[in-house]
Amino acid sequence: MSAKEVKVYSTPTCPYCKMTKKFLEDNGIKYQDLNVAQDKAARDEMINKSGQMGVPVIDIDGELILGFDQAQLKEKLGL
Amino acid sequence: MYELITIGGGPAGMTAAVYTARKRIEALLLSKDVGGQVLWTVGIENYMGYQYIEGPELIQKFEGQVKQFPLEQKIGQGVAALSRTDAGFEVKTEGGDSYQAKAVIVATGKRPRQLNVPGEEKLKGRGVTYCAICDGPIFAGEKVAVIGGGNSALEAASDMVKIAEHVYLVSLTPLTGDQILIDRVKDASNLNIFLEHEVVEIEGSKRVEGVTIKDLKSGKKKSGEKKLDVGGVFVEIGLIPNSEIVRGIAKLNGLGEIEVNCACETGVPGLFAAGDVTNVPEKQIVVAAGEGAKAALQAHRYLQRL
Numbered sequence: 001m002s003a004k005e006v007k008v009y010s011t012p013t014c015p016y017c018k019m020t021k022k023f024l025e026d027n028g029i030k031y032q033d034l035n036v037a038q039d040k041a042a043r044d045e046m047i048n049k050s051g052q053m054g055v056p057v058i059d060i061d062g063e064l065i066l067g068f069d070q071a072q073l074k075e076k077l078g079l
Numbered sequence: 080m081y082e083l084i085t086i087g088g089g090p091a092g093m094t095a096a097v098y099t100a101r102k103r104i105e106a107l108l109l110s111k112d113v114g115g116q117v118l119w120t121v122g123i124e125n126y127m128g129y130q131y132i133e134g135p136e137l138i139q140k141f142e143g144q145v146k147q148f149p150l151e152q153k154i155g156q157g158v159a160a161l162s163r164t165d166a167g168f169e170v171k172t173e174g175g176d177s178y179q180a181k182a183v184i185v186a187t188g189k190r191p192r193q194l195n196v197p198g199e200e201k202l203k204g205r206g207v208t209y210c211a212i213c214d215g216p217i218f219a220g221e222k223v224a225v226i227g228g229g230n231s232a233l234e235a236a237s238d239m240v241k242i243a244e245h246v247y248l249v250s251l252t253p254l255t256g257d258q259i260l261i262d263r264v265k266d267a268s269n270l271n272i273f274l275e276h277e278v279v280e281i282e283g284s285k286r287v288e289g290v291t292i293k294d295l296k297s298g299k300k301k302s303g304e305k306k307l308d309v310g311g312v313f314v315e316i317g318l319i320p321n322s323e324i325v326r327g328i329a330k331l332n333g334l335g336e337i338e339v340n341c342a343c344e345t346g347v348p349g350l351f352a353a354g355d356v357t358n359v360p361e362k363q364i365v366v367a368a369g370e371g372a373k374a375a376l377q378a379h380r381y382l383q384r385l
Contacts, residue, residue: 015212022139069155
């Protein structure tokens with residue numbers, strides 16, 4: 001199985017973002033962390049892609065998950 | 080058929096899980112998430128054993144403690160319905176799964192209260208947020224409204240005055256939060272406070288464009304209404320208990336909390352409740368954890384008597 005490209009749009013203060021990243025790390029999934037509090041371009045990208053302004057947003061090969069949803073993460077990552 | 084199902088993964092539910100596992104009860108822990116409200120808590124200085132710990136870290140420790148015992152857990156799905164059966168209870172999840180048990184502990188905690196005004200539902204996640212510490216930074220440089228007058232509203236306002244262009248703090252009552260937090264925001268040059276104002280409507284099509292508020296003293300007159308041009312609305316007006324699943328089965332108080340006695344019994348044989356979802360005074364992590372322990376031990380006694 002080829003590795004999926006995973007991006008996490010997050011803020012440093014958001015507990016669900018921390019849980020999401022920990023979940024990915026615990027499962028050995030590499031991801032790109034985009035801090036939307038600092039990175040204005042990433043913020044705009046997230047809002048455009050997801051049509052909404054809540055974090056975390058997880059992009060797995062172009063498919064989006066809003067919020068820390070373990071069931072969906074497992075399904076989309078094939079865990 | 081399980082002997083016991085614990086619903087909820089906050090301090091009460093996780094402590095109950097540890098106690099049930101140690102009693103070798105055939106049990107299932109069902110929860111939408113792990114941690115509950117503790118996740119929102121930044122610094123904790125009153126949970127014994129830790130002089131200072133952050134919410135997510137304390138929850139990781141709780142999780143680790145639960146995992147050292149053999150216990151079945153299903154995390155990720157909320158519970159949609161609870162009903163009584165001849166043998167005990169049936170629990171249905173939002174995903175449509177169904178589980179049976181002889182006894183149930185409800186430890187479902189609380190969730191943020193909504194305004195229930197036009198526009199709110201449609202614009203959720205599109206500028207309307209219930210987690211200021213999560214989503215606040217996304218609104219850097221914008222104008223925002225913080226709704227509420229308690230500690231969480233004041234904390235949101237004090238975070239936002241540092242990064243937003245302008246902050247409006249709108250409270251139905253005089254400010255009720257701690258004076259130390261009021262002092263932190265009251266002199267900010269980019270903050271306006273509207274006391275005794277209610278939110279009438281949140282406007283916007285694809286995202287929040289404004290919020291209409293009304294002076295309570297103006298009565299029915301339209302002249303008391305004012306529109307604030309904001310891109311974000313932070314709703315911080317307290318919490319409500321996640322007690323819907325027991326409505327019609329157990330007794331709720333006027334706040335919607337499940338009424339329990341000092342043994343966590345609801346009055347329905349086999350149905351126990353613990354933590355912030357109950358009428359037990361003081362919503363504290365240490366209290367919820369203690370209540371979870373009590374509920375589990377009482378449930379164990381109940382199962383032995385069957």
